[in-house]
Amino acid sequence: MTLQEKFEKLKEIIKELDSVAVAFSGGVDSTFLLKTAQDVLGENVVAVTARSSTYPEREFKEAQQFAESIGVRHIVIISEELEIEGFSKNPTNRCYYCKHELFSKIQEVAKGEQVKIVLDGSNFDDLGDYRPGMRAAKELKVVSPLKEAGLTKENIRVLSKDMGLPTWNKPSFACLSSRFPYGQEITPEKLKMVELAEQFLLDKGFRQIRVRHHGDMARIEVEKQEREKFFDLELLDEVGHKLKEFGFSYVTIDASGYRTGSMNEVLSEAEKQ
Template sequence: MILDQKLEKLHNILKNLRSVAVAYSGGVDSTFLLKVASDVLKDKVIAVTATSSTYPERELNEAKKYANEFGVKHIIIVSEELEIEGFSKNPIDRCYYCKKELFTKIYKVANENGIEYVVDGSNYDDLGDYRPGMIAAKELKVISPLKEAQLTKQDIRELSKKYDLPTWNKPAFACLSSRFPYGHEITEGKLKMVERAEELLLSLGFRQVRVRHHGDIARIEVAKEEREKFFNLKTLDLIGEKLKEIGFTYVTMDLLGYRTGSMNETIKKV
């Protein structure tokens, strides 16, 4: 299916839904979905963003900015994952409990605003990774229009550029709880360590960044093409010293660089 056909299919899916509440993070996928939904359904669209200790303030501010630019009603709710029983223990199905809580709250907001359906930004590529959150979405009948239209991440970036969206080349982002190995406890303090460490790397010009929290060890992942930036003694010293100040004892770089779902690599070995 060519790109224009996929886009037409997306339009038809949204038209048939009539009114939607978009689970909106401000990322590449949900921003594209919100833009198209607002074009197709006009005022029958709302954006719902959840704040929590796993969601950096930087991302929240961008979500507010983009929703305002689209002229879409934007509702911000609190969905604190650490309060969900068992979440902080970080089981392999952690995302299931998070998404179940999130989508349940978004449905409540949708009902209060006379909206029929809840939609999320899952895309066609998401079918190829371990994503327990998709089980919660299916159980709660959340619709994934991008996935139904067979739009891949690359398709969405290409169309976002065509729409002149500021997110067309935005690095991929996942909630901060994804920085911890399964079974390692997640706390608000540890989340703050990760957020501060990633903000430092972003301030130094790195674009695609993950700081994985392995107890005393910080394992840094950056985009493959950005790895060479580390081979500067001043840069190495600065990052090492700052991450130690943040609370890590040892600071390491993953030689293979950033890759989606790297924390899921241990699951495949079980």
């Protein structure tokens, strides 16, 4: 199937839904989905963004600005994952709890707005990683039209560029809870350490970064082509000093660089069930 055929299939899927609430984070996928849904359904679309301690302020502001720029109805809700029983203990199915809470709240918004269906931005590539949140989506009958249309992340970037969307080359983002090894307790203080560290590195010009929180140690992942920046000893000293200011005792650079779902690499198949 060609890219254009996938795009047409996506629009057909959305058109049949009549009215939708889009789980909108401001990332590459949900931005593309929201704009496409608006183009197809017009005023029968509402964007819903959840604020929480796992969602950086910079991401929220970007989502808010985009929703305002296209004139879509935008509703902001509070979804504090740390209040969900069991979530802060960081079990391997942590994302299930988070997404179940999120989609349940978005469904409440949809009902109040007289909107029929909730959409999320899962894409075809997500089928290749451990994604317990997709089970929550399935249970709550959330529709994932990008996945249904067979659109990959790269497809979505190409189409987003064609549409003039500012997110076409935006780095991938996952909630800050994904920075912690399974079984390590997640707290507001630890989340703030990660957010400050990642914002500092972004301000230093790094594009795609993760600061993984291993107790008192920070493990920094950057894109493979950006690893050489750390040969600048002044920068290396500054990064080490700053992250210690944020609360880490030790700061390390991951030699393998950034990769999606690196915390899942240690899971056995049984743990992924």
